[in-house]
Amino acid sequence: MSGIKYSPDHEWIRIDGDVATCGISNHAQEQLGDIVYVELPSVGQALKAKDQFAVVESVKAASEVYTPASGTVTEVNEALADEPTLVNQSPTENGWFMKIKLDDASELDPLMDEAAYNTFVEGLD
Amino acid sequence: MAEPQTSQRTPLHALHLRRGGKMVPFAGYDMPVQYAAGVLKEHLHTRTAAGLFDVSHMGQVQIAGDDPAAALESVVVGDLRSLAPGEMRYTLFTNQQGGILDDLMVTNAGDHLFVVVNAACKDQDITLMQAGLAGRAEVVPLPDRALIALQGPKAAAALGALAPDIDGLFFLQGAAMPVDGVACFVTRSGYTGEDGFEVSAPADHAEALAEKLLDHPDVEPVGLGARDSLRLEAGLCLYGHDIDETTSPVEASLLWTIPKHRREAGGFPGVEAILGQIEAGVARKRVGLRPEGKAPAREGTEIADGDGRVIGTVTSGGFGPSVGGPVAMGYVETAFAKPETSVNLLVRGTPRPAVVTRMPFVAPGYRRAD
Numbered sequence: 001m002s003g004i005k006y007s008p009d010h011e012w013i014r015i016d017g018d019v020a021t022c023g024i025s026n027h028a029q030e031q032l033g034d035i036v037y038v039e040l041p042s043v044g045q046a047l048k049a050k051d052q053f054a055v056v057e058s059v060k061a062a063s064e065v066y067t068p069a070s071g072t073v074t075e076v077n078e079a080l081a082d083e084p085t086l087v088n089q090s091p092t093e094n095g096w097f098m099k100i101k102l103d104d105a106s107e108l109d110p111l112m113d114e115a116a117y118n119t120f121v122e123g124l125d
Numbered sequence: 126m127a128e129p130q131t132s133q134r135t136p137l138h139a140l141h142l143r144r145g146g147k148m149v150p151f152a153g154y155d156m157p158v159q160y161a162a163g164v165l166k167e168h169l170h171t172r173t174a175a176g177l178f179d180v181s182h183m184g185q186v187q188i189a190g191d192d193p194a195a196a197l198e199s200v201v202v203g204d205l206r207s208l209a210p211g212e213m214r215y216t217l218f219t220n221q222q223g224g225i226l227d228d229l230m231v232t233n234a235g236d237h238l239f240v241v242v243n244a245a246c247k248d249q250d251i252t253l254m255q256a257g258l259a260g261r262a263e264v265v266p267l268p269d270r271a272l273i274a275l276q277g278p279k280a281a282a283a284l285g286a287l288a289p290d291i292d293g294l295f296f297l298q299g300a301a302m303p304v305d306g307v308a309c310f311v312t313r314s315g316y317t318g319e320d321g322f323e324v325s326a327p328a329d330h331a332e333a334l335a336e337k338l339l340d341h342p343d344v345e346p347v348g349l350g351a352r353d354s355l356r357l358e359a360g361l362c363l364y365g366h367d368i369d370e371t372t373s374p375v376e377a378s379l380l381w382t383i384p385k386h387r388r389e390a391g392g393f394p395g396v397e398a399i400l401g402q403i404e405a406g407v408a409r410k411r412v413g414l415r416p417e418g419k420a421p422a423r424e425g426t427e428i429a430d431g432d433g434r435v436i437g438t439v440t441s442g443g444f445g446p447s448v449g450g451p452v453a454m455g456y457v458e459t460a461f462a463k464p465e466t467s468v469n470l471l472v473r474g475t476p477r478p479a480v481v482t483r484m485p486f487v488a489p490g491y492r493r494a495d
Contacts, residue, residue: 033159033163033350034164034165034166036165036444036446037419037420055473057420057444058444059165059350059351059354059444060158060350062421062423081419
């Protein structure tokens with residue numbers, strides 16, 4: 001999958017023009033288990049890179065999700081309200097969390113590409 | 126990666142690893158929080174088929190003597206003397222202030238009482254019983270027994286294939302019986318709200334017995350994660366969370382465990398304090414809570430009234446897979462304890478509407494004698 005980048009906190013971000021889509025990685029959803037609720041930001045919310053923008057709840061616990069880049073929220077994934085398990089089934093496609101209009105696309109430069117992220121995950125535990 | 130060997134292991138530890146158990150520390154033991162299926166599926170499977178749980182970390186104890194029921198009554202609130210052979214009851218250890226030291230199950234096993242206590246309180250409970258019953262009864266811990274729970278509507282069929290005598294048991298009854306030829310003590314009880322059994326088996330036969338049960342097509346292994354969501358939906362307390370030394374049976378809505386004659390006769394720790402509370406009322410009560418939205422409200426979440434004044438705290442909360450939404454249990458000021466009362470749960474600072482509700486959240490499946 002070209003263009004996808006990952007943060008060390010297991011969020012992904014993919015650019016399409018000057019809007020980027022964000023979510024959590026497959027590794028993250030595996031670690032969390034069945035997701036039962038996702039709290040999303042409001043459209044129009046301004047975020048700085050590494051701000052908490054969402055909370056993901058599994059049966060047992062809540063986890064914070066941080067934005068890999070700065071920007072303004074343009075859209076959130078309404079489908080997750082009725083089907084939070086989309087995050088488990090399709091973490092990097094249908095289980096997307098939000099779209100943001102980026103302040104500065106170069107913030108993505110230091111993030112990991114897919115191969116680097118996979119290596120990073122293998123090195124964990 | 127399994128916990129290094131400072132943790133204790135139950136007789137089913139190897140089985141958990143073989144079956145893909147995700148191991149976590151719990152009450153000093155290395156226990157499976159879930160298996161490959163995950164908490165959600167394991168929970169749902171238990172309510173539709175049969176879940177097998179390793180609860181060997183809990184404390185199993187025998188009380189023996191001329192009158193073990195009378196002796197044990199000196200440290201618990203309940204009526205044990207009227208338990209007929211084969212009958213069992215839920216009861217509480219209390220302290221002098223009327224606070225709850227642990228909750229436990231007591232079964233009249235004929236020539237002794239069979240007691241099961243929480244893993245986290247095991248050592249204290251044994252000490253408490255030995256001190257309290259000294260000279261009157263023998264308190265014999267059973268560290269070489271495993272405890273396997275099989276819960277769900279299909280549990281009876283699965284266990285019955287190995288132990289036909291279970292057909293003689295109704296809810297809250299127990300008996301010694303062979304299970305697959307091995308001498309066990311089986312009770313029809315559990316912590317899920319479903320029909321089910323707890324099998325006390327010799328440790329060296331436990332793994333084979335569990336594997337035999339798991340061979341049955343309806344039986345799947347279930348971890349502690351689903352054990353918690355199941356008991357929460359069933360409205361059952363978790364010691365250390367919903368009840369503890371600072372909560373009395375009156376506040377905890379567990380006054381039903383103290384029959385009238387025991388309130389009158391006393392003879393258990395804290396009776397004066399508890400009688401005082403019955404007389405004067407209590408400031409707070411344990412209630413069920415049903416958030417109206419989809420956000421779970423977890424332990425520690427503050428509960429507020431319509432004006433934002435904090436009136437209580439959530440002591441257990443999460444997502445109820447069978448309910449299909451969030452459920453919780455907590456304490457509120459007594460004026461707010463009536464079912465249907467509207468409250469707000471302050472989840473991450475935002476007030477979320479919820480309703481005080483009766484428990485259990487799901488209908489029980491117990492096999493009751495009519």
